[in-house]
Amino acid sequence: MEPLVQFFYILLPFLRDWPEWLALTVIGIVAALLMFGFVAIFALFAIWLERKVSAHMQDRIGPMEVGGWHGWAQTIADTIKLLVKEDIVPENADRILFKLAPAIVFTAALAGFAVLPWTQDFIPADLNVGLLYILSVSSFAVIGILMGGWASNNKWSLYGAMRSASQMVSYEIPVALALLAVVMNAGTLSMRHLVMAQSGNILDWNVFNFFPLTAVAFIIYFVASLAEVNRTPFDLPEGESELVGGFHTEYSGMRFAFFFLGEYANMYVVSAIATTVFLGGWLPPFEFLSFIPGPIWFVGKAMTMVFIQMWLRWTLPRLRVDQLMYTCWKVLTPFSFAIILLIGLWKVI
């Protein structure tokens, strides 16, 4: 927590005069609220953006009414609608698990934010195993999804949940291996140090390191991360024309909103990992651009990745289950192993 605490001490000098336990508690709470606020605002914005992006790709204009300028308040209105909706729990559902599932999915997504390095000084928790931590907590979401699918007592939900579990667990492997290719070079798992190892200009970013090996690793990571967050072309867990709504078929109102929030938060988390590990995190592409603050670069790069995810969603059909597994086990995993091997050889020679 060191950099964060220092950041707050510089920002608010009076905290130094407080007893340490109080100051740390306040800083922790404030940081957590900041993260939650960011997730909520980001999700509202991303859902609006997704609707706009899809609309323009489909020769439509999307929301235009609520709020005035291009319907910017549409998702806020939708959230309020979801909040006041009747809370429906199916009669034969497992009530406890049913209510717990959205919370777990959302918590897993939110926990990932703890180690994202927004800038050199602002990183909520600078763990020395940050990357490992983020990979572990993001796979935690599987439990929530399985729980929701099982507790709904609906066959479609269960099918969606099972698919989701197999898909997310399988795609963990290429994700981890692709990241390992970079970690091998940087020699650290700390998110902060991973970024600092890339300082310089755009060619020092990991994606251009060992060209084209890490570039391929980046592509592998990106494809696999799409599957991690259940986005098209890997949106089988909620494939509408097959499984109605997948694991959240029976969910409505605020519980559904939390699944939705979790999905968009996850989109940001995987994009932020890609930014941190491959695209130089908060660093500007060229030295003379360094007057622009780090968080803007970080959020900007991550948002670009989020936009690419949306772009793919509206231009690609869905894969079938067997093709999904084929892509993972016969394409992505062997290729990432090969890249690790080649980078290892490169470093030795």
Next chain:
Amino acid sequence: MSAILQEKETTLYLGPQHPGITGNMMIELKVTGDTIRKATTHVGYLHRGFEKLMEERLWMQCFPIVCRICVPEPDPNEENLARAIEELEGREVPERAKYIRVMMLELSRMATYLLWMGGQSGSAGLYTMPQWTVGDRDYIIDLFEELTGGRVYHMYIWPGGVRRDLPEGFEGRVRKVLDYLEQRLTDYDRLLFENAIFLRRAQGVGILDKDMAMEWGVVGPPLRGCGIAHDVRKDEPYEVYDQLDWEVITHEGSDVYSRAMVRRKEFEQSISIVRQVLDKMPSGPVHNPGPNPLKWRVPAGEAYVKTESARGEFGYYVVSDGSLKPRRVHVRGPAYVHGVSLLERMLVGANIADTSFIMNSLGTCPPEIER
């Protein structure tokens, strides 16, 4: 472990309300894992008894009924009933009316194919395509509205010709729409028909054996997708199809992809047919009037006529006993074969994910199954 899982069979009810099903029908699936072991279709959610209803209606009152048999494409039905009555009466149809009828039928084929393109890609999870094609279909619908007054149900083709002549400047507007759609096809190709994932999903899926297709009475694009050149427009030409320059389109492969390609190429061909019709259209009357519809008795007899609709061969068997009302109107539509018996057979061994994909490729139309 896997042996135990293999034996566990689950029943899934796909429909009557399911986003992957076209219209209201239900497919009961017995599945193990993701593989379908047995499929049973349950139809009857839309039963309206049209064939019986027509026995209680005046001849002219049957036209608003038949065009509702298959919602997305009403024109082949009107054409069938009109031609059956003309055959019974021996009424002549003016040359210009024949050309206008062909134009209507081909435009309706294009509109149906646009709707189908949307359905097919929607069932694969690509939702941009439906938005595009349904939007572009509106240009054809606008033409229908201008010509007939109705957007979906036209009641335009009737015995003795068509209801009214083309409005001023209509031909130019049709050509404009055709030019737009032709240019739009490149976009469709890039988004769907050449999409690598679509090819992977469609090739080798939903194989329809050639012999089985013949045996089961499969018609239309699914039959032509097996490489069998069967098209009523060519085999028993009606109206002016024999005076136009066009070929029957076939595609080898018998899978979802070949059926998709047949439709895609026929869409292109329909554009050329409509253009030829507009070039060759003679002037003259468009209707050969009959008696007062309220006192209209069709001579006793029976007639069987066939039309090639976008889903395949549509047959009407009409019997008259010389009274004010039809004795019997029997509809032989493609959807019953495709959507009930064939679908049940083809789904066995398929993946759950392919259910609506295969269903769409066969051109199932639940309202027509239960006319």
